[in-house]
Amino acid sequence: MTPLNIIKLAEIIKSKNIPANKISVSSTSIDSRKKSPGCVFFAIKGANHDGHDYVSQAFENGASCAVVQKKIDSDKPVLLVDDTIQALGRLAQYVRNNSSYKVVAITGSAGKTTTKNIINHILKSHFKCFSSPKSYNNNIGVPLTILEAPPDSQILISELGSNHIGEIRPLAEIIGPDIAVIITVCPAHLEGFGDLDAIIKEKVSITAGLKTGGKFFINGSIKKLVDYCRNQKIKFEAFEMPQNIKLSGDKSTFVIDNIAVTLPLVGRANVENTAAAWAVCKSLGLSAAQFAKAVASIKPVDMRLEPLRIGRCLVLADCYNANPGSMENALETLALLAAGEKQRAVFIFGRMGELGSQSEKLHAQLGKAIAHYKIPVALTIKGDCSITAQTAQKSADHKISANIFENTQQLCDNLHKFIKPDDIILVKASRSERFEAVIDRLKTLLSDNS
Numbered sequence: 001m002t003p004l005n006i007i008k009l010a011e012i013i014k015s016k017n018i019p020a021n022k023i024s025v026s027s028t029s030i031d032s033r034k035k036s037p038g039c040v041f042f043a044i045k046g047a048n049h050d051g052h053d054y055v056s057q058a059f060e061n062g063a064s065c066a067v068v069q070k071k072i073d074s075d076k077p078v079l080l081v082d083d084t085i086q087a088l089g090r091l092a093q094y095v096r097n098n099s100s101y102k103v104v105a106i107t108g109s110a111g112k113t114t115t116k117n118i119i120n121h122i123l124k125s126h127f128k129c130f131s132s133p134k135s136y137n138n139n140i141g142v143p144l145t146i147l148e149a150p151p152d153s154q155i156l157i158s159e160l161g162s163n164h165i166g167e168i169r170p171l172a173e174i175i176g177p178d179i180a181v182i183i184t185v186c187p188a189h190l191e192g193f194g195d196l197d198a199i200i201k202e203k204v205s206i207t208a209g210l211k212t213g214g215k216f217f218i219n220g221s222i223k224k225l226v227d228y229c230r231n232q233k234i235k236f237e238a239f240e241m242p243q244n245i246k247l248s249g250d251k252s253t254f255v256i257d258n259i260a261v262t263l264p265l266v267g268r269a270n271v272e273n274t275a276a277a278w279a280v281c282k283s284l285g286l287s288a289a290q291f292a293k294a295v296a297s298i299k300p301v302d303m304r305l306e307p308l309r310i311g312r313c314l315v316l317a318d319c320y321n322a323n324p325g326s327m328e329n330a331l332e333t334l335a336l337l338a339a340g341e342k343q344r345a346v347f348i349f350g351r352m353g354e355l356g357s358q359s360e361k362l363h364a365q366l367g368k369a370i371a372h373y374k375i376p377v378a379l380t381i382k383g384d385c386s387i388t389a390q391t392a393q394k395s396a397d398h399k400i401s402a403n404i405f406e407n408t409q410q411l412c413d414n415l416h417k418f419i420k421p422d423d424i425i426l427v428k429a430s431r432s433e434r435f436e437a438v439i440d441r442l443k444t445l446l447s448d449n450s
Contacts, residue, residue, distance in 0.1 A: 001025075001026060001027055001028065001095055001147050001148075001151070002026075002095075002098070002151055003024045003025065003026040003038075004024060004025055004026075005022065005023070005024045006018075006019060006021060006022070006023050006024065006025065006064075006065055006077060006079075007022075009025060009040065009065075009079070009091070010079050012090055012091055012094045013067060013079065013081055013087035013088075013090050013091055014081060014082075014087070014090065015067070015079040015080060015081055015087075016079075016080045016081065016082075017079065017080050019065070019077040019078070019079070021065075021077045023064050023065065023077060024038075024064070025038060025039060025040040025064050025065060026038045026039070027039040027040075027147070028040050028041075028042060028088070028091070028144070028147045028148075029041050029042070029058065029063065030042050030044050030051060030088075030140065030144070032051065032054035032055070032057040032058035032061065032063075033054075033057070033061070034061060035061050035062055036058070036061055036062050036063055037062035037064075038062065038064050039062070039063050039064065040063065040064065040065050040066070040067060040091075041055065041058035041059075041063040041065070041066045041067070042066075042067045042084050042085075042087065042088050043055055043066060043067065043068045043069070043072075043084055044084055044085060044088075044140065045069075045084075051084070052068055052069075052070055052072060055068065055072050055074060055078070056074065059074070059076045063076075064077065065077035065078065065079060066078050066079070067079045067081060067084055067087050067088075068080055068081070068084065069081055069082060069083055069084045085139055085140060088140065088143045088144075088147075089139060089142075089143050089170070089174050091143070091147065092142070092143030092144075092146040092147055092174050092175075093143075093146075093173070093174045093175075093176075095146055095147060096146050096174065096175055096176050097176065099146075099149070099151070099153075099156075101130075101149070101153045101154050101155060101156050102154070102155050102156070102178040102179070102284075103155075103156045103157075103158065103175055103176060103177045103178050103179070103211075104119060104155065104156070104157045104158070104177065104178070104179045104180075104181070104280055105158055105159075105160055105172060105175055105177035105179070105180050105181070105206060105209075106119075106157070106158070106159045106160065106180075106181045106183065106276075107159065107160045107161070107162070107168060107180075107181070107182055107183070107203050107206050108181075108182050108183030108184045108185065108203065108219075109184055109185050109186045109187075109199065109203075109323060109325060110183070110184055110186065110269065110321065110323060110325055110326045111183045111184060111269055111270075111272065111273045111276075111326075112135070112137060112159035112160075112161065112183065113134075113135050113159060113301055113304065113320075114265070114270065114273050114301050114304055115159075115181070115183050115273040115274075115276050115277055116131055116132065116157050116158070116159050117131070117298075117301055118273060118274055118277040118295070118298055119131075119157050119277045119280055119281065120157050121294060121297075121298050121299075122277060122281050122286070122290075122291060122294040122295065123155055123157075123281060123284065123286075125290075125294060126284075126285075126286065126290070127154040127155045127284075128150070128152055128153050128154045128155070129153065129154070129155045129156075129157060130145075130148075130149040130150060130153045130155070130156050130157070131145075131156075131157040131158070132144075132145035132157070132158045132159060133145070133148070135159065135161070135320075136158070136159070137158070137159040137160055137161030137171075138161055138167070138171075139167070139170070139171065142158055142160060142171045142174060142175055143174060145158045145175075146158075146174070146175060155284075156175075158175055160172060160175070160206060162202055162203075163354060165198060165201075165202055166202075167202070168202055168203065168205045168206050168208075169205040169206075169208045169209075171209075172205065172206045172207070172208050172209030172210070173208055173209040174209070175209060176209050176210075176211055177206070177209055177210055177211065177214060178210075178211050178214045178215070179214060179215045179216075179217070179280055179283060179284075180206045180207060180209075180210050180214065180215070180216045180217070181216075181217045181218075181276050181279070181280060182203050182204070182206065182217070182218045182219060182225065183219060183272065183273060183276045184219050184222065184269075184272060184325065185199055185200050185203055185219070185222055185224070185225050186199075186323060186324060186325030186326075187199075187323060187324050187325070187355065187358065187362060196224065197224070197228075200224055200225050200228050201228070203225075204225075204228060204229060204232070204234065207234055215237060215283050216234065216235065216236045216237065217236065217237050217238070217239050217276065217279045217280065217283075218236050218237075218238055218239070219238070219239065219272070219276070220238025220239060220240045221240065221241060226238060237279065239275050239276055239278070239279035240275065241254075241271065241272060241275055242254035242255055242256050242261070242271065242274075242275055242278075243255045243256075245268075245271055247266075247267070247268060247271075247332075247333075247336055248266075248336065248340055250264070250266065250307070250337075251263060251264050251265070251266070252265065252266070252267070252268075252270065252271050254271060256275075256278055256288050256291070256292070257288035258288070259288035259289055259291075259292050260292065261274070261288075261291070261292040261295055261296075262292075262295070262296050263295055263296075263298065264296065264297075264298055264299075264300075265298060265300055265305070266305055266307065266316075266333045266336075266337070267305055267329050267330065267332070267333040268329055268332060268333075269325070269326065269329040270305070274295060278291055302317075302320075303317050303318065303319045303320040303436070304318055304320050304321075305317075305318045305330060305333060306318070308439070308443075310442060310443055310446040310447060311421060311446035311447055312421045312422050312446075313419070313421060313422065313423050313424070313425060313442070313446050314337065314341070314343075314424045314425070315425045315426075315427060315439065315442055315446075316330070316333065316334065316337075316424075316425065316426045316427065316428075317427055317439050318330055318426065318427065318428040319427060319428065319429055319431070319433075319434075319435040319436050319438075319439065320431055321430060321431060322349075322350070322351075322352045322353070322428055322429050322430040322433075323352055323355075323430075324352065324362050324365060324366065326428075327349075327352065327366055327369065327428065328369055330426055330428050331347065331369050331370065331373045331375065331426070332373065333426075334347060334373070334375065334424065334426040335373040335374065335375065337424050338424045341424060343422050343423060343424045344376060344377065344420060344422070344423050344424070345373075345375050345376060345377070345423075345424055345425075345426070346375075346376075346377040346378075346379070346418070346419065346423045346424070346425045346426070347370060347375045347377070347378045347379070347425075347426050347428075348378075348379045348380070348411070348425060348426065348427045348428075348435075348438055349366075349378070349379075349380050349385065349388070349426075349427075349428050349429055350380065350381060350385060350408070350428075350429025350430065350433035350435050351363075351381075351383055351384050351385050351429065351430060351433055352366070352384075352429075352430055353430035353431075353432050353433070354430070359384050360384060360387055363384040363385060363387045363388045363391075364387050364388065364391045365391075366388045366391075367387065367388040367389065367390065367391025367392040367393075367394075367395060368391060368392070368395050370388070370392035370395075370396075370400075370402075371391075371392050371395035371396040371397070371398075371400070372395075374396075374398045375392075375400070376398065376399065376400055376401065377400070377401050377403075377418060377423075378392055378400065378401070378402045378403065379403050379405070379411055379414075379415075379418060380402075380403070380404055380405070380411070381404065381405050381406065381407055381408055381410075381411055382404055382405070382406055382407070385404070386404050389402040389403070389404050390402070401418070403418065408433070408434065408435065408437055408438065409437075411438065412437055412438060412441040415438075415441055415442065415445055416445055419442070419445065419446070421446070425442065427439055427442070
């Protein structure tokens with residue numbers, strides 16, 4: 001961030017007061033524990049902690065001033081605003097509007113972080129790129145992405161997330177994308193949206209911040225999305241799945257512009273993510289050959305179909321997010337791996353969160369998918385997942401062991417009864433289910449058996 005004097009900062013964030021101190025700030029922070037000389041500390045009130053309780057700690061660690069939404073006794077410079085999160089967004093928007101880099105903004109029901117990482121990996125050999133750390137995709141994370149970007153960045157890549165109506169538009173207006181992308185749309189966060197039509201409308205609102213002359217890419221295989229954009233007379237370019245796709249247990253191969261591409265990520269969804277990345281990279285001047293060369297060295301994202309070799313077992317760790325679309329993709333990947341390696345497939349799964357009134361129906365559909373892919377062993381916990389296991393048992397035309405436990409702890413305590421040393425195991429659930437505990441138990445169990 002280019003240094004700002006405190007008077008200009010107060011003007012940008014609409015502070016109710018202007019301190020007399022003639023200081024400047026060159027960075028931002030919301031973590032009072034970090035050593036941050038010369039930074040402005042934003043006191044954010046969260047679910048578990050209130051930043052206002054740590055203003056003095058921030059000053060002790062070098063902060064030059066603090067932004068608060070309630071009065072704080074301090075002899076240091078403090079700016080008072082109505083809402084510190086809004087103030088953070090205002091500062092980020094000012095910085096963005098006074099920066100020369102291009103912004104790539106990504107949204108969708110799944111795959112945002114992976115697509116962001118693919119694009120960053122490919123472009124960083126040709127541009128000075130900065131991408132949002134972790135899944136910084138909300139009204140705090142997106143502003144921080146802008147504020148943490150080095151001033152000499154040429155490309156900034158960010159994801160925009162949403163779990164209810166009205167979140168994407170203000171984020172898009174803050175970050176002002178030159179290129180906006182919708183990777184996919186599927187039933188997710190239905191508690192906040194209600195139906196797929198509302199999800200599509202929300203995702204398309206990313207265009208509210210699109211710069212004049214900017215490009216808007218959407219997934220051309222989603223008819224409802226394409227029809228909505230056409231009906232709204234929104235200019236877009238559709239990306240399609242590549243040609244000659246071949247999926248295997250450890251990679252995918254396909255062809256773009258007559259160039260063969262080897263993607264070292266598993267699953268059909270990652271081919272879709274890469275197709276979106278190609279649309280972006282091509283628009284920025286990369287050739288298919290340059291793209292293919294960079295794709296070959298991509299690494300998996302933690303906890304998103306991340307392959308872990310534990311003892312003689314292969315574990316697919318996918319505990320970050322779960323919705324019907326990503327579950328279907330993960331199951332297809334598990335079945336392909338098991339068939340290719342001639343090993344037994346085991347599916348350990350938790351609830352798909354935030355599906356609202358459609359939760360039982362969609363969990364039943366997951367059970368049918370388990371049966372369709374002929375998964376022989378399924379382990380889960382009580383609740384909506386019981387419907388999944390029961391539906392799988394009823395729908396299967398093969399021998400299936402579908403087991404329901406009281407809770408995650410009981411599931412972990414019984415893993416040794418079901419897991420064999422050469423299994424291929426998929427562990428998948430929504431983030432709220434905390435199924436990392438299953439991964440940890442498998443590491444202990446399988447390492448002991450190796």
